[in-house]
Amino acid sequence: MKNQLQKNYAVVIIGGGPAGLAAALGAREAGAEHVLIIDREVETGGILNQCIHSGFGLHYFKEELTGPEYAERFSQQVLSSKIELLTDSYVLNITPDLKLEVISRNHGYLNLQAKAVVLAMGCRERTRGAIRTPGFRPAGVMTAGLAQKMVNMKGVLPGRRVAILGSGDIGMIMARRLVLEGCQVVGVFELHPYSSGLSRNKVQCLDDFDIPLHLSTTVAFIHGRKRVEHLTIAPVTTQYVPNLNQSWDVKCDTLLFSIGLIPENELSARLRIKMDPSTGGPQVNSTMETSLPGVFACGNVLHVHDIVDFVSEESLRAGRFAAELALGMRRPGDNIALYPGENIASCVPHSLSSDREQIIYLRVKQPVKNATLSIGDRYEKKFKRLIPSEMVKLTLPPKILDHFFGERLRIEVSSGEAE
Numbered sequence: 315m316k317n318q319l320q321k322n323y324a325v326v327i328i329g330g331g332p333a334g335l336a337a338a339l340g341a342r343e344a345g346a347e348h349v350l351i352i353d354r355e356v357e358t359g360g361i362l363n364q365c366i367h368s369g370f371g372l373h374y375f376k377e378e379l380t381g382p383e384y385a386e387r388f389s390q391q392v393l394s395s396k397i398e399l400l401t402d403s404y405v406l407n408i409t410p411d412l413k414l415e416v417i418s419r420n421h422g423y424l425n426l427q428a429k430a431v432v433l434a435m436g437c438r439e440r441t442r443g444a445i446r447t448p449g450f451r452p453a454g455v456m457t458a459g460l461a462q463k464m465v466n467m468k469g470v471l472p473g474r475r476v477a478i479l480g481s482g483d484i485g486m487i488m489a490r491r492l493v494l495e496g497c498q499v500v501g502v503f504e505l506h507p508y509s510s511g512l513s514r515n516k517v518q519c520l521d522d523f524d525i526p527l528h529l530s531t532t533v534a535f536i537h538g539r540k541r542v543e544h545l546t547i548a549p550v551t552t553q554y555v556p557n558l559n560q561s562w563d564v565k566c567d568t569l570l571f572s573i574g575l576i577p578e579n580e581l582s583a584r585l586r587i588k589m590d591p592s593t594g595g596p597q598v599n600s601t602m603e604t605s606l607p608g609v610f611a612c613g614n615v616l617h618v619h620d621i622v623d624f625v626s627e628e629s630l631r632a633g634r635f636a637a638e639l640a641l642g643m644r645r646p647g648d649n650i651a652l653y654p655g656e657n658i659a660s661c662v663p664h665s666l667s668s669d670r671e672q673i674i675y676l677r678v679k680q681p682v683k684n685a686t687l688s689i690g691d692r693y694e695k696k697f698k699r700l701i702p703s704e705m706v707k708l709t710l711p712p713k714i715l716d717h718f719f720g721e722r723l724r725i726e727v728s729s730g731e732a733e
């Protein structure tokens with residue numbers, strides 16, 4: 315690939331995970347000629363390469379695949395669609411006129427020009443520092459995702475007796491993986507009174523393997539000078555304050571953190587793109603375009619997804635709209651503003667167009683049973699149960715959207731029982 319790289323592209327996509335791969339396919343489908351994906355890893359697939367468990371693709375391919383199998387399907391399509399790949403290469407900076415500074419193992423320092431850029435940089439895990447867990451700083455403390463990489467890609471166990479703080483999906487999946495690899499998982503400790511991962515992961519990873527889940531508890535202290543020796547676990551009050559009078563000790567040699575993901579938005583912040591504090595990602599309109607014209611966003615860099623199938627679907631759209639813009643077709647601006655109301659933590663996109671079908675992704679703040687979700691005063695949908703860890707997808711046809719023309723819409727849970 316050395317010296318063949320052209321410098322001007324219709325669409326440049328930053329990140330070759332499921333979001334970047336789908337965005338590139340979307341851009342090609344919409345007619346963009348020169349499409350480039352840049353990824354800092356040596357191969358495409360993003361975080362899916364380390365997710366060797368099954369459960370991917372149920373919505374998109376209607377079959378159950380592992381993470382690498384899911385990524386492979388998209389990578390093969392990318393390879394046969396004349397999309398250029400620049401791997402082992404890191405995007406250092408983007409300028410507002412869409413020039414990219416890249417460092418590449420094979421090509422050195424590069425300056426590229428794009429007509430449209432798609433941000434698809436994914437997210438990283440929150441670490442111990444983010445929640446300031448008290449205690450010593452011994453070996454054996456790491457994020458669940460790092461343990462996943464060690465076990466699934468390097469064939470190395472992080473320890474033998476493992477505790478997990480946080481019941482996020484990666485933590486629960488790792489609890490099961492470590493039991494299958496012969497470790498003892500002494501418990502999963504969750505601050506909230508409910509699990510913070512998908513219900514299916516709680517059942518298949520914890521319940522089926524008799525791994526105890528302790529709700530409303532936290533790690534109050536990490537003991538051990540060289541290696542983790544034990545943890546002090548404490549129940550928390552309704553204000554999430556540890557009650558040390560009722561604490562107990564758990565012996566273990568490893569503590570994994572599964573306490574949430576942070577969208578990788580350093581490039582977006584430098585571009586001064588408008589951000590949404592509730593998602594940690596950029597604000598986007600119905601074409602997934604950010605506040606900076608020509609810059610689009612999709613996947614986990616936009617908002618954290620729990621199901622990769624939604625990432626692919628959203629990113630295909632982002633790629634198509636980026637290609638349209640690169641080809642000189644600009645759609646009329648959106649005519650409906652959307653913002654979160656009662657018990658809604660976040661919603662994406664941030665504005666809608668009544669011209670075509672619109673897909674909205676949202677999360678609730680608190681679990682609720684028999685809920686009614688409403689948009690403005692003309693749309694309602696009933697749900698048996700809504701929980702913060704499971705993203706809701708709503709599809710609104712133009713005939714409903716027509717009623718909302720020119721409005722500022724609140725999306726909210728208008729009735730339901732708190733769990």
Ligand SMILES: Cc1cc2nc3c(=O)[nH]c(=O)nc-3n(C[C@H](O)[C@H](O)[C@H](O)COP(=O)(O)OP(=O)(O)OC[C@H]3O[C@@H](n4cnc5c(N)ncnc54)[C@H](O)[C@@H]3O)c2cc1C
Nearest residue numbers: 329331332333353354360361404405435436459613614622
């Ligand atoms: C540790 C971990 C485990 C997960 N496990 C699951 C799971 O089991 N099931 C599930 O459904 N979801 C899981 N997820 C969620 C998963 O991230 C998403 O479903 C999906 O992978 C998001 O796709 P993406 O393309 O947005 O991000 P990613 O897959 O993270 O891809 C982003 C890509 O961008 C690249 N990149 C970032 N910045 C730059 C830069 N400046 N220059 C060049 N390249 C860059 C990265 O190298 C990476 O390849 C997991 C997430 C994490 C972090």
